[in-house]
Amino acid sequence: MPSPTVENYLKQILMISLESHKREVPMGLISDSLKVTPGTATSMVKNLEKEGWLSYKSRKGVKLTASGRKLGMNILRRHRLLETFLVETLGLDWSEIHDEAEELEHSISEKVLERLDDFLGRPRHDPHGHPIPTKGGIIQIHKNRSLLDCKEGMTVTIESIDDQEKNFLKFARAKHLVPGSKIKILSREEVANAMELKVGKRNPFSIGFQAAAKILVSA
Amino acid sequence: MPSPTVENYLKQILMISLESHKREVPMGLISDSLKVTPGTATSMVKNLEKEGWLSYKSRKGVKLTASGRKLGMNILRRHRLLETFLVETLGLDWSEIHDEAEELEHSISEKVLERLDDFLGRPRHDPHGHPIPTKGGIIQIHKNRSLLDCKEGMTVTIESIDDQEKNFLKFARAKHLVPGSKIKILSREEVANAMELKVGKRNPFSIGFQAAAKILVSA
DNA sequence: GAATTCACTTTGATTAATCAAAGTATGAGG
């Protein structure tokens, strides 16, 4: 049975690979996202290769094998179903569920997970708007645009918020930047690195480009 | 933050102490219940002492300190609330919840636990009939008699089943030996090491003394 | 094309938890 650490590495590698739309994931992104030193990532990745979860080319990066991808998907499913449970059933706030789910995902059994899935009515998306992989490991991929890619005058719908940072999630919620919201881009100020938005009929406000990149939308 | 291992040692020591009605717990029971070698228990217990969770006297045993008892109670609370959730909400079987809860109890946060408690309606007993410690670490102690202590002709009510072994729990459930059931002791056969029981209006059946000792009752 | 920088790898050490096996104290029986 793989350790929580193994599960975390595989989940994280999978997520980077999904986000970047590339099969090969460089070591730097792995050590950054797992908050370990580069040396730790290197030695861990070598073990993961020995155990058949991925293949590793020195100074190139890693590629998940079929079993590595499968396990990664499974952990992602756990994570997103748990987040859904925490919000839908227990009423926790959107901004505080990530760390909770991060812990629980490693100890919930397959059996309990499937019961939970039934109990929740087999949701397809988690509270952030991210798709939940199926039991079979299939994930629906939206090639999402971020708010940053949108031009002045466009009106778009939020698909998901692509960040786990608490303060950012609180900010997003406060401004009604939640999946499903319709937003109009009033203006883009390339020099100021900010854009002015209007959510529904609320007062307009501004958001920096860095933050805008975290908000994924569909036209 | 204490590791899962530390939490398990403290929970187990607390449970032994509650069951035996003694403050001092011998090393042998600790290593047995945690399924580690005696040497492992000795070295672990020394660390626990260094960290202030308990006091240890060589070849005598251990006593929990106030903080050790508090943490132990907290883990016991987690365990029993989780078992309740697994049965009540997700509909798992009585006989399969122990190991699940054993895993989850170390990763659920205080916050989620209290939400769960609310969601479940602040239950006082878990599905086995064991009392759930309060948030403040108070546990209601029944000085339970076991079925083994009962005489021929008595009618008693089941309080709890004092075993986690799957097959035994399945057997108990099949025979309606569940908390709340009323049982009449039809006969005791000291020589055969068995007693004949009648649960409600069902057909009588026999149960060995060893099994009878695991069924705690009140008159 | 040499120097520098960045990204990564290697090395050596540490920590928590464990086991096997050898050693020792204590209490019970002769």
Next chain:
DNA sequence: CCTCATACTTTGATTAATCAAAGTGAATTC
């Protein structure tokens, strides 16, 4: 009181995961 078994303790080794710091290869810059 001596012996012995039982119950524990000690010792030495192992494993997974980590870090700090030193080393190296590849790309960028001059």
